[in-house]
Amino acid sequence: MTFASEFRQLARQRAGIYGVTAGNAAKLLGLTNATVVKYLKNRKILARKIGQSWHITLTELINYSKRGN
Numbered sequence: 001m002t003f004a005s006e007f008r009q010l011a012r013q014r015a016g017i018y019g020v021t022a023g024n025a026a027k028l029l030g031l032t033n034a035t036v037v038k039y040l041k042n043r044k045i046l047a048r049k050i051g052q053s054w055h056i057t058l059t060e061l062i063n064y065s066k067r068g069n
Contacts, residue, residue, distance in 0.1 A: 019057040022047075028061060 020028065025045070026036040039045045040054050045064050047056040 019047075019055055020061070022054040022056065025054075025056045025061060029065065 047054045
């Protein structure tokens, strides 16, 4: 890892956006990408949109899987 990538990763972690993208969340939850994006838009899964990609915290993924929706 370069210094710049390590700095970005640390900044994301401190900002509370350290997590996974919507595509990776879909793989982890066993859903399609379209379903995850629909849940993100309907606020069933809370996340931050940074640029054109969604960033979901691991805590939110755990909370979603516990709810069993």
